[in-house]
Amino acid sequence: MRPTAPQEPAAPQEPAGPQDGQGRPDGPAGQDRRGQRRSATRERLLAAALDLFAAHGYAATTYDHIAERADTGRQTAFNHFRRKEDFVTAWVRQRHELLDRQEAADAADGGPVVEALADELRALARLNEQDYALAKELHDSGVLHAAFGLGAATPRAILATVTRGRQRGEIRPDLDPAAVADLVFDCYATALSRWLASDAAFPLADALLARLAVLAAGFGPPRGA
Numbered sequence: 584m585r586p587t588a589p590q591e592p593a594a595p596q597e598p599a600g601p602q603d604g605q606g607r608p609d610g611p612a613g614q615d616r617r618g619q620r621r622s623a624t625r626e627r628l629l630a631a632a633l634d635l636f637a638a639h640g641y642a643a644t645t646y647d648h649i650a651e652r653a654d655t656g657r658q659t660a661f662n663h664f665r666r667k668e669d670f671v672t673a674w675v676r677q678r679h680e681l682l683d684r685q686e687a688a689d690a691a692d693g694g695p696v697v698e699a700l701a702d703e704l705r706a707l708a709r710l711n712e713q714d715y716a717l718a719k720e721l722h723d724s725g726v727l728h729a730a731f732g733l734g735a736a737t738p739r740a741i742l743a744t745v746t747r748g749r750q751r752g753e754i755r756p757d758l759d760p761a762a763v764a765d766l767v768f769d770c771y772a773t774a775l776s777r778w779l780a781s782d783a784a785f786p787l788a789d790a791l792l793a794r795l796a797v798l799a800a801g802f803g804p805p806r807g808a
Contacts, residue, residue: 625663627653629677632670637717641667641724671726674717678710679738686740696748697799700767701792703740707771708788715783722779737761737768763798770794 631652635644646667650660664670685706689699711718721727742764748754754763774790 624653624655624659628655628660628663629670629673632664632667633674633714633717636670636720637714641671641720641726668726668729671721671729678707679740681710682706682738682740686743689744690747696744696751696753697795699744699747700741700795703738703744704767704771704791704795705788707775708786708791711775711778711787712783718775719779719782722776727779728776737764741767766798767795770798 628649632644632649635648635652639648644667646657646660649670650657653660664673682703685703686699689702692699718727742760745754745764745767746760749756749758749760754760771791771794774787774794778785778787778790
């Protein structure tokens with residue numbers, strides 16, 4: 584009787600997995616989880632940096648301090664924010680996103696455009712009052728001024744509100760909405776700077792609304808005068 588040849592062991596079978604990639608490390612679900620983790624890390628780094636700027640000063644805060652507060656590595660902090668100024672720019676843009684929500688609510692409400700602009704300026708005043716220590720430090724160190732030159736343009740919400748007003752006949756049709764929005768935002772930036780320099784010696788919201796009233800009425804004398 585001939586000896587039986589040894590059998591090759593069967594190749595192990597790959598475990599059956601989802602056919603659409605859901606649950607695989609490189610599938611949509613895995614990519615989504617990585618994106619969520621990355622966003623959470625970025626938010627943690629931003630919150631840590633802003634807290635440290637307010638408590639210890641912008642110049643005195645290093646990437647090592649930020650990474651330690653955020654419980655992550657120094658290189659990870661650099662990967663998310665290449666320059667220290669980028670934390671400030673992200674903070675400004677975060678505020679602009681809040682204005683977007685305010686603008687959407689005002690647009691749905693359908694009220695006068697000047698009042699919608701007033702709502703946006705009031706919202707900015709509240710944000711600066713809430714973050715006074717941070718805003719004051721960034722202003723006094725000159726970083727806030729630099730942030731406006733590093734990408735913190737006129738908020739989209741203000742431009743959208745002015746554009747809506749022009750379409751509805753509440754703003755003169757010969758005026759460029761972008762130029763009007765820039766004027767509103769420039770008035771805000773100037774009033775904010777003076778408010779911070781004065782150690783909040785006057786109500787910021789009142790100062791902003793007074794400037795808006797002048798812009799809305801114009802510089803000329805009343806008609807018929």
